[in-house]
Amino acid sequence: MLRKFIKLALLSSLRHNPTDVVNIYDTFSDLMNITTGGKLLNFGYWDKGVSNPFDAQIKLTKLLGELGRFSNAKNILDLGSGYSVPALTWLHSYPTAKIYCINLSLNQIIEGKAISDQNQFLENASSKLESIESIKDRLFHINSTSTFLAHKNGTMDRIVALESAQHFSPFVEFVREAWRILKHDGMFVIAIPVLVNKPPGNLIPLYELRKLGILNITWASQHYKIEFIEAMIKENGFKIDEVVCIGSNVYQPLANYYNTNRINLRKMILNHYPNFLEIVLYRSISKMKTASERGIIDYALFKAVKK
Numbered sequence: 614m615l616r617k618f619i620k621l622a623l624l625s626s627l628r629h630n631p632t633d634v635v636n637i638y639d640t641f642s643d644l645m646n647i648t649t650g651g652k653l654l655n656f657g658y659w660d661k662g663v664s665n666p667f668d669a670q671i672k673l674t675k676l677l678g679e680l681g682r683f684s685n686a687k688n689i690l691d692l693g694s695g696y697s698v699p700a701l702t703w704l705h706s707y708p709t710a711k712i713y714c715i716n717l718s719l720n721q722i723i724e725g726k727a728i729s730d731q732n733q734f735l736e737n738a739s740s741k742l743e744s745i746e747s748i749k750d751r752l753f754h755i756n757s758t759s760t761f762l763a764h765k766n767g768t769m770d771r772i773v774a775l776e777s778a779q780h781f782s783p784f785v786e787f788v789r790e791a792w793r794i795l796k797h798d799g800m801f802v803i804a805i806p807v808l809v810n811k812p813p814g815n816l817i818p819l820y821e822l823r824k825l826g827i828l829n830i831t832w833a834s835q836h837y838k839i840e841f842i843e844a845m846i847k848e849n850g851f852k853i854d855e856v857v858c859i860g861s862n863v864y865q866p867l868a869n870y871y872n873t874n875r876i877n878l879r880k881m882i883l884n885h886y887p888n889f890l891e892i893v894l895y896r897s898i899s900k901m902k903t904a905s906e907r908g909i910i911d912y913a914l915f916k917a918v919k920k
């Protein structure tokens with residue numbers, strides 16, 4: 614397991630190959646499910662009243678729906694849809710919307726479909742949603758990469774990437790596809806971990822290794838700078854309406870939660886995974902907290918409109 618972890622993590626951070634990303638998720642997404650108690654795969658938005666990862670994840674999902682004004686949308690494309698739980702949350706909040714879930718991981722698509730076929734999605738009873746009307750005509754699952762899509766031009770009202778675009782490469786292809794598929798005036802919303810204050814030049818990998826330490830390996834994806842994302846969006850036919858940085862509501866509270874509950878979480882993790890993996894997880898969560906406090910990483914929400 615140790616060798617498999619190191620191999621997957623190193624390959625995915627050095628080679629940036631989509632297959633490695635899928636392998637990482639297929640091998641380790643259970644770790645996220647064990648620690649959060651649900652089937653969402655994002656870090657969550659922790660504000661007042663949120664005391665556990667699951668509620669924070671639902672809060673982030675809803676925040677993105679509000680930011681992207683999903684209440685006015687008929688067709689929404691969710692790129693990097695995880696187990697479709699964000700889509701189910703939005704379908705519940707926006708009863709006239711249809712959502713198309715795109716995921717590179719076939720396993721997640723199959724499991725996401727099974728979860729939505731049961732028409733209920735939460736193991737956490739307090740947050741269980743009522744069943745969703747006409748779910749079969751409103752939720753669609755597609756196994757595809759987000760950088761090359763089969764959707765027709767100008768067909769979507771919204772395109773959303775909830776903590777998934779850090780995996781999309783080349784990033785520009787994802788932005789171009791979003792532009793092509795959105796209707797005129799359609800909205801593009803992205804929630805993404807970002808690097809800030811990253812120096813220009815070709816020494817980025819060394820810089821990242823020094824500053825991010827173990828996080829560089831466990832954050833198994835591209836490390837995009839916030840300015841790079843802004844430029845990509847603006848240069849490819851969008852007007853940016855809003856950029857909100859919410860890192861202090863993401864990394865610090867998540868790390869504090871893990872520290873406070875580590876004994877119990879550790880026990881649950883050790884039922885499924887070896888000891889070293891819990892240590893790697895603990896260290897990377899702590900490292901994320903420090904990197905966020907030092908202003909090295911942030912978590913950005915972008916809202917842009919197709920011009």
Ligand SMILES: C[S@@+](CC[C@H](N)C(=O)[O-])C[C@H]1O[C@@H](n2cnc3c(N)ncnc32)[C@H](O)[C@@H]1O
Pocket residue numbers: 631634635638652653654655692693694695696698699715716717718721757758759760774775776777780781782
């Ligand atoms: C951090 S998870 C977030 C999942 C979901 N949005 C959520 O919040 O639960 C990132 C997702 O992106 C998917 N993914 C990674 N690379 C992708 C690609 N090139 N195209 C489509 N999906 C991709 C992964 O399989 C995973 O489901």
